Amino acid sequence: MIDTKTLTIEKAGEMLRKGKISSRDLVSACLRNIEERNGELNIFLEVFDDALEQADRADKMLKERKGEKLTGIPIAVKDNILIEGRVVSSASKILDNYRASYDAYAIKKLKKAGAVLIGRTNMDEFAMGASTENSAYGPTRNPYDSTRVPGGSSGGSAAAVAAGMALGALGSDTGGSVRQPGSFCGVVGMKPTYGAVSRSGLTAMSSSLDVIGPLAKNSQDAEIIFDCIRGKDPLDGTSIDLPPASPAGKRVGIPRDFLKEGVDKEVLANFEESVEKLKKAGYTIKDISLPYSKYSLAVYYIIMPAEVSTNLSRLDGARYGERREGNTVFEMFEKSRSAGFGAETRRRIMLGTYVLSHGYYDAYYTKAWKVRRAIMDEYRKVFEEVDFALTPTAPSTAFKFGERSDPLQMYLSDIFTVSANLAGLPSISLPSGFSSSGLPFGLLFSAAPLRDFSLFGIEKDLSKN
Ligand code: GLN
Numbered sequence: 001m002i003d004t005k006t007l008t009i010e011k012a013g014e015m016l017r018k019g020k021i022s023s024r025d026l027v028s029a030c031l032r033n034i035e036e037r038n039g040e041l042n043i044f045l046e047v048f049d050d051a052l053e054q055a056d057r058a059d060k061m062l063k064e065r066k067g068e069k070l071t072g073i074p075i076a077v078k079d080n081i082l083i084e085g086r087v088v089s090s091a092s093k094i095l096d097n098y099r100a101s102y103d104a105y106a107i108k109k110l111k112k113a114g115a116v117l118i119g120r121t122n123m124d125e126f127a128m129g130a131s132t133e134n135s136a137y138g139p140t141r142n143p144y145d146s147t148r149v150p151g152g153s154s155g156g157s158a159a160a161v162a163a164g165m166a167l168g169a170l171g172s173d174t175g176g177s178v179r180q181p182g183s184f185c186g187v188v189g190m191k192p193t194y195g196a197v198s199r200s201g202l203t204a205m206s207s208s209l210d211v212i213g214p215l216a217k218n219s220q221d222a223e224i225i226f227d228c229i230r231g232k233d234p235l236d237g238t239s240i241d242l243p244p245a246s247p248a249g250k251r252v253g254i255p256r257d258f259l260k261e262g263v264d265k266e267v268l269a270n271f272e273e274s275v276e277k278l279k280k281a282g283y284t285i286k287d288i289s290l291p292y293s294k295y296s297l298a299v300y301y302i303i304m305p306a307e308v309s310t311n312l313s314r315l316d317g318a319r320y321g322e323r324r325e326g327n328t329v330f331e332m333f334e335k336s337r338s339a340g341f342g343a344e345t346r347r348r349i350m351l352g353t354y355v356l357s358h359g360y361y362d363a364y365y366t367k368a369w370k371v372r373r374a375i376m377d378e379y380r381k382v383f384e385e386v387d388f389a390l391t392p393t394a395p396s397t398a399f400k401f402g403e404r405s406d407p408l409q410m411y412l413s414d415i416f417t418v419s420a421n422l423a424g425l426p427s428i429s430l431p432s433g434f435s436s437s438g439l440p441f442g443l444l445f446s447a448a449p450l451r452d453f454s455l456f457g458i459e460k461d462l463s464k465n
Pocket of ligand 1: 127128129130152153172173174175176177178205304414
């Protein structure tokens with residue numbers, strides 16, 4: 001019996017290439033877990049009917065000794081990443097029956113490597129949220145405790161890996177959406193340097209912040225996925241190739257000012273324990289100061305909704321998704337958009353439209369960009385002195401459904417993660433043990449832009465102690 005809850009991509013890949021297991025067996029094991037628990041946890045919006053066929057194709061590649069690291073490995077895909085011919089809804093009614101006409105760059109790369117795309121995972125509508133409660137298709141439940149959220153917005157992808165329904169997954173991270181659910185579900189979630197993975201075929205939320213990132217059981221697995229999907233793509237002018245990996249340093253900086261308020265006691269205690277472990281592993285620790293970063297959330301909640309309102313203006317119910325008739329075309333748009341978008345999406349479209357409006361543009365939007373620039377600059381300086389900035393991934397462990405029904409409270413979930421998006425930094429959430437009630441903790445390491453590969457070695461160093 002293959003236990004996909006513990007098996008890593010690295011190990012499974014070895015076994016596949018040596019012929020000890022087949023991709024068909026591996027995918028079947030994931031499908032069994034899906035069969036068993038998806039009804040309860042609502043992780044997959046769709047399990048692909050050709051998963052076993054894909055597995056057979058991978059087995060053929062493996063027999064012909066054309067197997068790569070991801071050949072035959074079942075991967076789950078967030079419902080905002082395009083797979084040709086498949087529905088891709090961003091968990092929104094307005095894209096209910098929309099089918100992708102091409103593959104996202106990351107999907108092209110996965111297909112070429114022979115990975116098996118097992119299904120599309122639930123998420124907060126258009127990736128707006130931190131709990132997966134904003135899906136038009138019902139919330140996803142945390143595999144560790146089904147009375148709690150899996151985090152979000154890539155909650156389905158994180159939960160799929162934790163529940164052994166896939167060995168790895170793709171998510172998207174605009175303000176923390178890969179790392180925070182990674183932390184809540186006890187898996188690794190990595191946000192690449194902005195541009196290191198092409199946005200071609202990622203449904204746009206906030207284009208200056210969005211990036212696709214991997215979720216997996218450990219750093220090595222996350223690195224395998226990241227290395228497959230990254231690279232410069234002519235279809236995304238902001239995409240880049242990373243320079244060759246240089247040796248990772250061991251200097252860690254902690255912005256202590258951030259930890260003073262609003263962080264759970266248990267999270268803090270776990271954080272301090274981890275700092276001790278790092279010291280034992282030969283890391284040096286020092287305090288760093290990031291005075292502008294205390295405005296990160298405020299800046300994020302101006303720039304992000306501005307881009308959201310622009311990006312989502314193209315959705316009108318005319319050709320697919322929820323459509324309501326009206327007497328004029330504008331009435332039809334208005335009614336379709338009101339019915340097709342959920343409450344959080346409508347809130348952000350309104351906020352974004354407001355900050356971009358003629359009278360307020362300079363006061364909010366231009367100002368926010370100036371502060372964003374200052375945040376980038378202060379990180380650049382900090383990374384002359386340290387190799388990593390370290391905080392907990394989130395101020396709490398997984399919370400209960402409905403517990404953060406006040407939007408501002410929900411927004412605070414991203415307090416530690418958004419700075420990396422604003423500054424374009426690579427950033428990784430590593431599992432860091434469990435709370436007294438058995439809920440996973442996460443540790444967040446961020447590095448200077450382009451230093452993505454330096455993030456993947458920390459977990460191994462930590463595990464030695
Ligand atoms: N939770 C954040 C938000 O609601 C981040 C979302 C994301 O990264 N896609 O905007």
